[in-house]
Structures are given as C-alpha cells and as structure tokens.
Amino acid sequence: MKLQSLNTPAALIDVERMTRNIERMQHRLNALGVSFRPHVKTTKCDQVVQAQVDAGARGITVSTLKEAEQFFTSGVRDIVYAVGMAPVKLPQALSLRRQGCALKIVADSIVCAQAIVTFGREHQEKFEVWIEVDVDGHRSGIEPEDGLLLTVASTLVEGGMQLGGVIAHAGSSYDYDTHEGLVRIAEQERSRSVRAAQRIREAGMPCDVVSIGSTPTAMAATHLDGVTEVRAGVYVMLDLVMHNVGVNQTSEIALSVLTTVIGHQRAKGWAIVDAGWMAMSRDRGTQRQKQDFGYGLVCAEDGEVVGDYVMSGANQEHGIISQKGTPDYDIEARFPIGTRLRILPNHACATGAQHPVYHAIAADGSVETWPRFYGW
Numbered sequence: 001m002k003l004q005s006l007n008t009p010a011a012l013i014d015v016e017r018m019t020r021n022i023e024r025m026q027h028r029l030n031a032l033g034v035s036f037r038p039h040v041k042t043t044k045c046d047q048v049v050q051a052q053v054d055a056g057a058r059g060i061t062v063s064t065l066k067e068a069e070q071f072f073t074s075g076v077r078d079i080v081y082a083v084g085m086a087p088v089k090l091p092q093a094l095s096l097r098r099q100g101c102a103l104k105i106v107a108d109s110i111v112c113a114q115a116i117v118t119f120g121r122e123h124q125e126k127f128e129v130w131i132e133v134d135v136d137g138h139r140s141g142i143e144p145e146d147g148l149l150l151t152v153a154s155t156l157v158e159g160g161m162q163l164g165g166v167i168a169h170a171g172s173s174y175d176y177d178t179h180e181g182l183v184r185i186a187e188q189e190r191s192r193s194v195r196a197a198q199r200i201r202e203a204g205m206p207c208d209v210v211s212i213g214s215t216p217t218a219m220a221a222t223h224l225d226g227v228t229e230v231r232a233g234v235y236v237m238l239d240l241v242m243h244n245v246g247v248n249q250t251s252e253i254a255l256s257v258l259t260t261v262i263g264h265q266r267a268k269g270w271a272i273v274d275a276g277w278m279a280m281s282r283d284r285g286t287q288r289q290k291q292d293f294g295y296g297l298v299c300a301e302d303g304e305v306v307g308d309y310v311m312s313g314a315n316q317e318h319g320i321i322s323q324k325g326t327p328d329y330d331i332e333a334r335f336p337i338g339t340r341l342r343i344l345p346n347h348a349c350a351t352g353a354q355h356p357v358y359h360a361i362a363a364d365g366s367v368e369t370w371p372r373f374y375g376w
Contacts, residue, residue: 039233117159165209182220194226269327
C-alpha cells in the first residue's frame with residue numbers, strides 16, 4: 001500500500017519520527033538511571049507499544065482496564081492502571097490478576113482503600129496498590145504532608161493488601177512554556193513524590209516504588225534522585241500543545257490526519273477539506289497557549305509544513321483551512337480541489353481516538369495498517 005492510495009480522512013503515523021521520539025525518551029531516562037513505564041493511552045496500538053518495549057520500556061501504564069486486557073493478551077504482564085480505582089471495576093481487575101497479569105491499582109482516599117480491602121478479603125486477593133500523590137494541585141491525589149497519606153497507607157497494609165508505592169502526575173506541566181518553568185515543576189514533582197514515600201517508610205510501612213511522570217517533566221528533569229520509574233505518554237507522537245510547551249518542533253510530530261480539499265470560499269480565503277472535528281477531535285488545547293493553531297496545523301501531503309495555514313474551523317465532516325492573520329484570497333490556486341494535505345493535531349491522544357486504525361508510513365513510503373482499539 002502507498003500513501004497515495006489511502007482514502008481520506010486517515011490517521012497517519014510517520015514511523016521514522018515515532019522511532020526517534022521513542023529512542024530520545026528512552027535514552028534520556030536510561031541516562032537518569034530510572035525505569036521507564038510508558039503510558040499507552042495515546043495510541044492504544046499493539047505495534048506502537050511493541051516498539052516502546054523493544055526500546056527498553058519496563059512495563060506499561062494504562063488509563064482503562066480495557067487497555068490492560070488488550071495489552072496483557074498481547075504479552076505485556078507488568079501493568080499499572082493509573083486511575084483511581086472505582087469499586088465497581090474491582091471484579092475486572094481481579095480477573096486480570098487471576099489470569100497472571102501483574103496489575104497494580106491506585107487509591108487516593110479512605111473510601112477507595114477500604115473498598116479494595118473489603119473486596120480483596122472477600123476474594124482472597126492481595127491487590128498491589130499504589131497511593132496517588134498530589135504534587136501540583138492539578139487533579140487528584142493526596143498531598144505529601146497530609147495526614148490522610150498515612151491513614152490510607154495503614155488501611156491498605158493492615159487490611160492485608162500490598163502497598164507497592166506512590167504514583168504522581170504533574171499535569172500542570174502543560175501550563176508552562178519555558179525551560180526554567182519546566183525544570184522547576186519537574187523538580188517539584190520529584191521532590192514531593194519522594195517526600196511522600198519517605199513519610200510512609202518512616203511510619204514503618206513499605207514503599208518500594210516512586211513513580212512520576214508527564215512528557216514535559218520527563219524531558220526537563222535535571223535529576224531523579226529517589227525516583228524509581230517515570231511514566232509519559234504523548235512523547236511517542238507529540239503534538240501542537242507539546243510544541244507550545246517547548247517539548248518539540250513541529251517536524252517531530254509523528255501523528256497527522258490526511259485530508260482532501262473538496263471546495264473553497266474564495267471571498268473568505270477558505271479551503272474546505274473532508275476532515276472535520278470527527279477526524280481531528282474537538283480538542284482546542286492550543287487556544288489558551290501562546291500560539292493558537294485552531295484545530296491543527298496544515299502540511300503538504302509529504303508532511304512538510306505549508307506556510308502559516310491552520311484548520312481554523314471544523315464541523316462534523318468539514319474542516320476550514322485558512323491563513324493566519326491576513327486571508328489568502330488566492331487559496332483556490334494554492335490548494336486546488338483534490339489537493340491532499342496533512343493536519344498536525346493539537347492533542348495526539350484525542351485525535352488518535354477518532355480513528356479505528358493508523359496508517360503507518362515507513363521511510364520507503366510503504367504503508368502498513370495498525371489497528372487501534374476502544375472501550376473501557
């Protein structure tokens with residue numbers, strides 16, 4: 001199969017770029033002396049995850065138990081489900097562990113910890129539980145100095161569960177756009193996670209794992225003393241949000257959406273394409289950043305950025321291509337009907353989720369189809 005034979009819209013992976021992204025992160029974390037447990041929610045694709053494992057990843061991180069089931073079936077045994085454990089999902093987690101999956105689950109409240117203990121005792125299962133630590137007020141977790149941390153830890157230990165460690169995610173790292181800012185939030189993530197583990201150990205309880213990670217902090221950290229592993233996900237594809245944060249160049253983004261020009265609005269300086277928000281997602285993550293790319297940045301079919309054109313608007317199956325700033329009233333000549341373009345996404349995870357398969361483009365131009373899966 002060749003790129004020119006693909007129907008549009010289609011999700012494309014530039015395999016050379018993806019491979020470089022994987023190698024860059026793995027080499028960096030190897031040099032920092034920590035294990036790498038990539039987050040696979042970005043792609044949910046066996047071929048991508050195999051490339052990450054082949055590069056040196058030790059285990060994976062998932063955001064759904066469906067992902068855990070899929071990748072366990074594919075041969076990955078060491079899996080962290082990095083979302084607070086809903087009691088209703090404990091039977092699903094138990095099934096995975098009974099099949100031989102070394103699944104770790106997460107708690108950040110007394111109620112959650114007690115539910116895990118009760119269910120575990122009823123089914124004679126010693127769940128391995130990691131406690132989520134709040135390192136930046138971003139979303140969830142227990143603050144390192146909060147007394148609740150030791151209460152949750154003791155609930156799990158006294159209840160017969162295995163307290164595996166602490167886990168944190170500096171999601172606020174996406175709000176920074178300078179190297180100095182990223183270094184600072186990376187150190188905050190590290191130091192607060194290490195402090196939480198220290199408090200648990202000082203209370204006489206085990207805490208072997210200190211797991212942290214986001215793509216920006218993983219790329220910015222100057223040292224990771226006290227950390228045992230790092231998790232990151234979007235690094236494998238990268239996107240325009242990460243570009244604005246300062247993590248990557250647009251030429252390093254491995255995911256794009258192939259689309260075809262199907263019409264024009266000459267008076268408005270618009271070209272209309274057959275990829276709308278159903279192909280790109282509604283994610284406008286760059287809208288509040290220093291550079292707004294609309295629904296995505298326009299490239300030629302070969303993947304090279306074309307001028308200063310973006311997908312400035314999107315309906316369900318129609319995208320609007322326009323030039324930033326001054327309208328291009330000659331856009332009909334620049335992008336005639338039938339022109340095929342690639343659009344770089346704001347958020348690789350969200351755009352990937354719109355497509356059932358990826359079309360992986362090798363250096364020689366050949367294309368393979370890599371399935372992607374859905375569900376919880």
